[in-house]
Each structure stands twice: as structure tokens, then as C-alpha cells.
Amino acid sequence: MIGLWSVPLLFALPLSLGILSLLVVPAWRPRLIFIGLPLLVAASLDVLAGLATIGPHVYRLGDWAAPLGINLVVDGLAVGMILMTTLVTSLCALYAWVYLRDHPTSTTFFWPLLWFLWAGMNGIWLAEEIFNLYVGLEVMGLAAVGMVALRATPQALAAAMRYLLAALLGSLAYLLGVALLYGAYGTLSMAGLQEVAANNATTQVALALIILGLLLKTALFPLHAWLPPAHGGALTPVSALLSALVIKASFYILLRFWLVLGPEITPEFTAQFLGVLGAGAVFYGGWMAWRQHHLKQLVAYSTVAQIGYLFLFFPLVTNTGPEAQRLAWDGTLMMLIAHALAKAALFLSAGNLILAVGSPQISHLVGISRFRPMSLFSFGLAGVSLMGLPPSGGFTAKWLLLHSAILSGQWWWLIVLFLGGLLSAAYIFKVFRMSFREGPQIDRSVTPPLTLDVTALILASAAILIGLTAHLPLHWLRLGSVFGVS
Amino acid sequence: MILRAILAGLLSLGVIVALGWAVLERPAPVENLPERVASAMPESGVEHPITAVLLNFRSYDTLLEIAVLLLAVVVALALREAQPDRPEQMGLDNPLLRSVMAWLLPLILVVAGFLLWAGSYQPGGAFQAGSVLAAAGVLLRLAGAHLGWLDNAALLRAGLALGLLTFIGIGMVVMLPGVPFLTYPEAHAGTLILAIELTLTLSIGLTLLSLFRLNPPYADDPDDARTQGGPKP
Numbered sequence: 001m002i003g004l005w006s007v008p009l010l011f012a013l014p015l016s017l018g019i020l021s022l023l024v025v026p027a028w029r030p031r032l033i034f035i036g037l038p039l040l041v042a043a044s045l046d047v048l049a050g051l052a053t054i055g056p057h058v059y060r061l062g063d064w065a066a067p068l069g070i071n072l073v074v075d076g077l078a079v080g081m082i083l084m085t086t087l088v089t090s091l092c093a094l095y096a097w098v099y100l101r102d103h104p105t106s107t108t109f110f111w112p113l114l115w116f117l118w119a120g121m122n123g124i125w126l127a128e129e130i131f132n133l134y135v136g137l138e139v140m141g142l143a144a145v146g147m148v149a150l151r152a153t154p155q156a157l158a159a160a161m162r163y164l165l166a167a168l169l170g171s172l173a174y175l176l177g178v179a180l181l182y183g184a185y186g187t188l189s190m191a192g193l194q195e196v197a198a199n200n201a202t203t204q205v206a207l208a209l210i211i212l213g214l215l216l217k218t219a220l221f222p223l224h225a226w227l228p229p230a231h232g233g234a235l236t237p238v239s240a241l242l243s244a245l246v247i248k249a250s251f252y253i254l255l256r257f258w259l260v261l262g263p264e265i266t267p268e269f270t271a272q273f274l275g276v277l278g279a280g281a282v283f284y285g286g287w288m289a290w291r292q293h294h295l296k297q298l299v300a301y302s303t304v305a306q307i308g309y310l311f312l313f314f315p316l317v318t319n320t321g322p323e324a325q326r327l328a329w330d331g332t333l334m335m336l337i338a339h340a341l342a343k344a345a346l347f348l349s350a351g352n353l354i355l356a357v358g359s360p361q362i363s364h365l366v367g368i369s370r371f372r373p374m375s376l377f378s379f380g381l382a383g384v385s386l387m388g389l390p391p392s393g394g395f396t397a398k399w400l401l402l403h404s405a406i407l408s409g410q411w412w413w414l415i416v417l418f419l420g421g422l423l424s425a426a427y428i429f430k431v432f433r434m435s436f437r438e439g440p441q442i443d444r445s446v447t448p449p450l451t452l453d454v455t456a457l458i459l460a461s462a463a464i465l466i467g468l469t470a471h472l473p474l475h476w477l478r479l480g481s482v483f484g485v486s
Numbered sequence: 487m488i489l490r491a492i493l494a495g496l497l498s499l500g501v502i503v504a505l506g507w508a509v510l511e512r513p514a515p516v517e518n519l520p521e522r523v524a525s526a527m528p529e530s531g532v533e534h535p536i537t538a539v540l541l542n543f544r545s546y547d548t549l550l551e552i553a554v555l556l557l558a559v560v561v562a563l564a565l566r567e568a569q570p571d572r573p574e575q576m577g578l579d580n581p582l583l584r585s586v587m588a589w590l591l592p593l594i595l596v597v598a599g600f601l602l603w604a605g606s607y608q609p610g611g612a613f614q615a616g617s618v619l620a621a622a623g624v625l626l627r628l629a630g631a632h633l634g635w636l637d638n639a640a641l642l643r644a645g646l647a648l649g650l651l652t653f654i655g656i657g658m659v660v661m662l663p664g665v666p667f668l669t670y671p672e673a674h675a676g677t678l679i680l681a682i683e684l685t686l687t688l689s690i691g692l693t694l695l696s697l698f699r700l701n702p703p704y705a706d707d708p709d710d711a712r713t714q715g716g717p718k719p
Contacts, residue, residue: 008667012654015553019647022560023640061546063669068522070546109564116557123550135550142554146561152568180508186515194517205508 006046007059007072009272013039027217030100030109036115041359044086051079052187056480058128066128066189070128073128073190075480077333080473081125081252086338088244088461089118089345095238095348095455106235113150117143117241124249130178131188133253137217137240141167144246147238148230159229166216166226172248173213180206184352190260199265207265210257211274215341217250220274220311221281224304228288236351239296243303244344248336251310256300258314271318278311279416286423290430294360295350297428302346302386305420306339312401318387320408326483327407330474331400337473338385338463339394345382345459349375352452353435356445362431366439374453376435381460383428385467387419393466400430529677533607540611541679549657552627552650552686555693559646562700580632586627591658594622599602602687606676612649623695636699646696649689653682 017036021029050057057076064068093114100107120140127133145167149160184202197203220228231243256264284355285305292298309332317329354374357364369376385392398417405413464474523535523543530538540548598618605611626633635641656678657668670678 002663004666008657008661010683011706012658013668015650016654017558019651022643060666062528062542063666064543067517067519068526069543105568108567110559112560113557113564116553116560119553120550132547132550134549135493135554138554139550139557142557142561146557146564149561149565152565157565176505180505180512183509184512186517186519192517198513200513201511202508202513205504208504270654 003047003050003057003059003074006043006050007074007126008061009039009043010047010126012121013043014115014119014122018112018119021111021115026108028431029107030097032111032115033097035095037090038281040086040118041090044082047074047082048079048305050074051076051476051479059126067187068191070132071128071189071191072126073480074126076477077252077481078125078254080333080337080477082122083273084340085121085125085245086397087117088340088459089114089121089241091455091459092237092244092344092348094238095240095452096235098122098449098451099235100352103235107153110147110150110235110238114241115248117147117199121245121249121309124252128190129188130181130190130193130257133256134175134178137171137174137249137253139219140246140249141171141215144242147242148234150235150238151233154312155229156233159226159233162226163230166223169317170213170216173176173209173216175213177206177208177210177213189260190256193223194260194468197265203261203265207257211254211270214250214254215277218247218307218310220277220305220307221284221304222277224281224285224307227304228297228300231303232294232297232339236296236347236354239300239351240344243300244340245346247303247307248340255313258317262318266314266318268319271314274311274415275315278308279413280419281308281311282416283308283423286420286427290423291426292427293362295354295362295365295431296347296360298362298431299343299346299350301341302424302427304337305423306343306386308416309335309339309397309401312405312416315410315413316401316404316408320404321408324404324408326478327400328403329478329481329483331397331402331404333477334393334396334400334470335468338397338466341459341463341466342382342385342392342394345378345456345463346386347455348452348459349378349382352448352456353379355452356446358446362434365434366437367435368445369435372447374447374457376432378453378456378460379431380428381457381464383432384422385463387424387428388417391467392464393470394463396467396470467470505515509654516621529672529675531672531677531679532605532659534605534609536609537605537611537679538591541682542670543619545653545657549650549668551654552653552689555690556646556650559693559700563698566700583629587625587631590625591622594618594625598622598687598691602683605683606680612686615687616682617694618686619691620694620698623691624698627695627699636695642668642692642696649682649686652685657680 013036017032023034024032054482059072059074061070061072096110096114100110117140120136120143123136123139124133127136145164148163149157168370180202181193183191185196187193187196216223234242275427282305285301285308289298289301289305313328313332317325353365353368353372354360356372356375357368385394388394388398398421402414402417405411429458526543527535527538530542532538532542544641563690598615602612602615660670660678661667675711
């Protein structure tokens with residue numbers, strides 16, 4: 001059986017390593033990545049190979065069939081997310097390995113939390129079941145909250161507490177929806193729900209609760225208030241992981257729900273409403289990012305803005321033609337992946353710049369271009385993708401979304417795409433303007449270790465490269481979805 | 487402020503009405519899951535359907551839930567370590583309490599053992615037995631008894647991790663004949679489930695007890711709150 005070992009290893013291995021990192025002596029905790037990363041990369045590639053040879057399939061845990069037991073789904077979407085997670089988390093782990101040497105108090109528990117976070121994310125990508133998704137959300141969410149709290153300053157604790165409350169409220173709303181669906185249809189499996197779910201009051205209320213809970217967890221405007229302090233205030237590798245991957249998990253669940261129940265049940269009004277919220281996020285997040293004085297807060301608000309683009313998916317895909325729908329799907333997933341790569345790169349390079357000047361203030365970056373060109377280059381490359389300039393992944397994504405909007409006759413989303421790009425340019429260039437200015441403040445900088453620069457650069461380059469080779473990942477991502485046939 | 491309260495009240499009312507409406511309008515389920523559970527019971531290795539669902543049919547969910555519990559302790563440990571003060575010795579040093587404890591403790595342990603064993607044929611199991619164990623630990627702490635081995639970080643962590651590690655280990659070992667993760671061979675399913683439950687009971691008990699013990703000292707001692715507010719009476 002293909003993927004017999006690699007599929008469960010994707011979550012069992014990080015869980016075991018998380019436990020091991022609690023038990024081994026402190027010096028060995030970071031070193032576990034040299035066992036874990038190669039194995040997880042191999043498992044991810046093996047899952048991809050399984051998808052390539054036999055196509056989308058399910059993995060039956062405990063060998064029980066779907067409504068009784070729990071199935072895992074291995075389709076293009078899940079494998080795409082797994083590969084994205086493996087790439088981003090591996091690089092962030094390497095970054096953290098070096099970065100945390102300066103934060104000895106935080107290292108003890110960073111590693112177990114990182115492994116648990118990874119297990120939770122892989123659990124979510126693979127889940128086929130709505131309750132299993134909830135448990136995955138809890139594993140990932142609690143690990144993420146713990147990582148925000150690692151710095152243990154009063155601000156970090158306040159941010160973590162706020163994050164915890166938002167995440168719990170979101171989970172509870174989601175769980176209520178799941179309970180309603182189970183009460184009404186007697187099954188938790190998505191495939192089962194797809195067959196039996198009808199458009200009635202119970203489904204509508206359940207979906208409303210699920211959407212609301214997941215919006216809160218994804219931090220879509222205006223439910224975003226917990227995000228900037230949590231993402232902006234955390235340790236740099238933590239910020240990168242949270243912004244690049246963790247918020248994507250709740251969006252991914254929304255996407256899965258839409259694939260299962262959406263097309264028939266989602267009213268036009270809800271889809272347009274989600275799009276409007278997305279547009280609000282793009283404008284508000286961009287504007288707030290431009291107004292920030294702290295570099296990492298700027299990057300965190302940029303995440304608030306970029307989340308907005310993902311939600312243009314819903315209006316572009318509801319009651320539009322098949323071609324527009326396929327373009328919307330492609331564009332949204334490209335946006336999701338490009339943002340994950342670019343945002344991780346942006347946070348890591350921002351962290352490098354902060355290490356170099358020893359201050360989180362953007363105004364202290366004056367003249368840094370002379371000393372840290374490589375950090376700034378990564379920051380710029382990632383910025384290119386966020387602004388949506390060719391040939392980056394961000395450009396390809398916006399191009400696809402733009403075509404979808406034109407095809408479906410919803411010209412108003414074009415305004416969002418254009419103005420959003422301009423706003424991103426405004427806040428990225430705000431950092432650049434400062435760094436190229438000659439000033440008296442700084443005449444030398446600290447040189448961060450090479451690993452920190454290299455990991456950021458690899459991520460930023462990946463965000464550009466994925467735009468050049470977009471057809472390949474997009475082809476894989478369509479496998480097993482309703483868009484897979486074309 | 488009043489406006490906010492009114493808005494929050496209206497919102498809650500709306501959610502309640504919507505929930506009530508959704509429950510009342512609920513269609514009759516097409517899928518009959520309890521029936522499926524009943525028909526698969528002979529292959530599950532246990533006699534009680536809840537235990538069969540938790541530790542065989544849907545054991546993956548349980549595995550992740552145990553991970554959540556462990557994670558909670560990890561986060562609590564991280565937060566506790568970030569604070570400079572160590573957990574204080576607490577509790578009433580009362581001879582009466584101690585002698586009552588000497589009577590109660592064996593009883594509690596027997597109850598925990600019974601709950602664990604009962605899980606295979608009637609309501610009970612690792613979660614319940616673990617909670618009872620933890621309650622014994624909490625009582626001991628409140629009575630001021632000093633459990634030295636709980637302060638041994640390595641030993642405590644090993645105990646906390648034991649359940650999940652055994653669970654994952656068994657889940658992996660049973661794969662050797664070429665079946666999916668967590669597929670217990672039918673002949674040994676009962677034994678394997680009991681082994682998992684046994685270790686889980688210990689780890690769950692330790693987890694809950696650790697969460698209690700990791701509370702900062704000021705929350706333990708009501709006198710502390712008074713002294714912080716002003717001079718002692």
C-alpha cells in the first residue's frame with residue numbers, strides 16, 4: 001500500500017520528536033532537527049510520489065471505513081499544503097536553531113512546541129473529518145499560543161492570552177457547528193456529508209457558526225485585532241511560522257467546507273459578504289501596516305492585509321462560470337502558497353535587520369543598506385511577491401484572480417487587487433526608503449550569522465520561483481478537487 | 487459601557503435563538519452510526535462501545551487529544567519556568583487531615599484501578615481513572631504531604647510522556663504486517679488497548695496534577711493576596 005508509513009509519519013514523527021525533545025538533555029533539543037527534518041522531507045516527498053502514482057486516495061486509520069473510523073485524505077490540496085509546510089517549517093527550524101542561541105530561556109520549550117505545531121498542521125492538512133479537524137485545530141492552536149508566550153514579557157503574555165481567548169472562541173463556535181451537523185446527518189466524514197447534507201435551517205446555522213469561528217481564527221478583518229500583537233511580538237521564527245502557516249490552516253478548513261457543502265448551500269449574499277470583508281482587510285491592513293513604526297508590527301499588519309485576498313475566492317467562485325471558478329481556485333491557492341513563502345521570508349529578514357541594528361524601530365534602519373545588503377535583498381524579494389510584481393508568485397496569483405474577476409463580470413474586485421498592490425508597495429518602500437537614506441544614526445551594524453540570511457533568502461527566492469513555474473504546482477493542487485478534470 | 491452590554495446581550499440572544507431554531511428544525515439522521523458501532527463491536531477487542539470508539543474506531547482522535555493534554559502541561563511548564571519563584575510548599579499541616587488521608591488514599595487508588603478496569607465492559611476508562619488519580623495527588627498536596635519525586639523534572643516528564651509515547655509506539659508497531667497506523671490485530675486488540683489505557687491513566691493523572699501544581703504560589707495561598715494589598719492585620 002502506497003504511503004502506508006509516510007502518511008502517519010507526517011504527524012506521528014513530529015509528535016514523537018516533540019516528546020523526545022522534552023526528555024533529552026537541553027543541548028540535544030535543537031539537534032533533533034537533524035534527525036527530524038530529513039525524515040519529514042522524505043515522508044512528504046513519498047506522499048507526493050504516492051499522489052503521482054495512484055492519484056488522490058484515502059488512508060484508513062485503524063483500517064476502519066469512513067463513518068465508523070477516521071480517514072485521512074491524500075489529494076492534491078492536502079499534499080500541496082504538506083509540502084509548503086515542510087519547506088517553510090524546515091527553514092524556520094534551521095533559522096531558530098541559530099537564532100535561539102541568543103535566547104537561552106526560550107529554547108527549552110521552543111522545540112517541543114515546534115514539533116507539536118508541525119504535527120497539528122499536518123493533521124489538519126490530512127484530515128477528512130470535521131471533528132478530527134477540530135482536534136487538529138486544538139493541537140496547532142495551543143502550540144501556537146505557547147510559542148507566542150515563550151518570550152515571557154508582560155506584552156508577550158498579554159498577546160498570548162488574547163490569542164488564546166480568540167482561538168478558543170473560534171474553536172467553540174466551530175465545535176457547535178460540528179455538533180449541529182452531526183446531530184442532523186449522523187456522520188462526521190466530509191464525503192458522507194457531501195452526500196446527505198441538504199439546504200435547511202440546521203445546515204445554515206451550523207455553517208454560519210463554523211464560518212464565524214474560522215474567520216476569527218484566520219483573523220479576517222474586522223476580527224483581526226489579536227493578530228498584530230501576537231505575530232509582531234513573538235520571537236522571529238515564531239512570527240514567521242504563525243503568519244506563514246498557522247492562519248492558513250483555518251482558511252484551509254473553510255476551503256474544504258466550501259468544497260463539500262459550499263456550491264449548493266452558500267448563498268450569494270454570504271459569498272459577496274466574505275469578499276467585502278476581504279476587501280476591507282486588504283485596505284485596512286495595508287493602511288495600518290504603512291502607519292507602523294515597528295518593523296515586525298508592519299509585517300504583521302501586512303499579514304492582515306494579505307489574508308483579505310484569499311477571501312476573494314468566495315465571490316469569484318459562487319454562481320460564476322466553470323472557467324472563472326477554476327481561475328479563482330488556482331489564484332487563491334497560488335496566493336496562499338506565495339504568501340506563506342514570502343511572509344516567512346519577510347519576517348525572517350525583518351528579524352535579521354532588527355538583529356543588525358539592535359532596534360525594532362523602522363527609523364533606526366537608516367543607512368543599513370550599506371551594511372546588510374543581503375538581509376535587505378531578501379526583504380525586497382519577499383516584498384516583490386507581496387506587492388504582486390512579476391515574475392513572483394504574488395503576481396501570478398493576482399493575475400489569475402484578476403482574470404477570474406473579469407470573466408465573472410465582477411469588476412469591483414479589480415479595484416481591490418490594484419489598490420491593495422499599491423498599498424503593499426507603500427509599506428514595503430517605506431522600509432526601503434529608510435534603509436537607503438544616509439544618516440548619522442548608525443555607522444556600523446552587528447553581523448547576524450550566515451544561516452539566518454541564507455534561510456530568509458531561500459524562502460524569498462522560492463516565493464519568486466513559484467511564480468515562474470506556477471503551472472506545475474497548480475496542476476497538482478487541482479488533483480482530487482472539483483477543478484481537477486480540466 | 488451600557489451600550490456594549492446591550493449589544494453583547496442581543497448578540498447572545500441571537501445566537502441562542504439561532505441554535506434553538508437549528509436544533510428544532512434538525513432533520514432525522516440518515517446515517518445510523520450507533521448501529522455501525524454495534525455491528526463492529528466483536529472485532530474491537532473490548533465490550534463497551536464507548537471504549538471501543540475511543541480506543542479503537544476513533545483512536546486517532548484520542549491520540550491527538552492526549553497530545554493536547556501534554557501540550558497544555560508543556561505550555562504551563564514554559565510559563566512557570568519564566569517566573570523566577572519556585573512552587574512553594576503549601577497546604578494545611580493538620581494531623582486530622584493526615585489521618586483521614588491515610589484512610590482515603592488507598593480507597594481512591596482502588597477506585598481509580600476499578601474505573602480503569604471497568605472501562606472494557608461498562609462506562610469508565612483511562613480519562614476517568616486518570617482524573618481520580620489526579621484528585622488523589624491534589625488532596626495530598628492540599629494536606630501538605632511532600633511528594634519528592636514530583637520535583638524530579640526528568641522523572642516527571644518521563645511520566646507525562648509515557649502515555650502518548652506508548653500510544654504512538656503501539657500504533658506504529660502494529661503496522662509491521664503491512665496494515666495502516668493503529669490497526670490492532672484482532673486477537674490482541676484487548677491486551678493492546680489495556681496497555682494503552684494503563685499508561686494513559688498514569689500520564690493523564692500526572693498531567694492534571696502537574697497543571698494544578700504549576701499554578702503560581704500566590705493563587706495557592708489566600709493569605710498572600712491579603713498581604714499584597716496592604717499591611718497585615
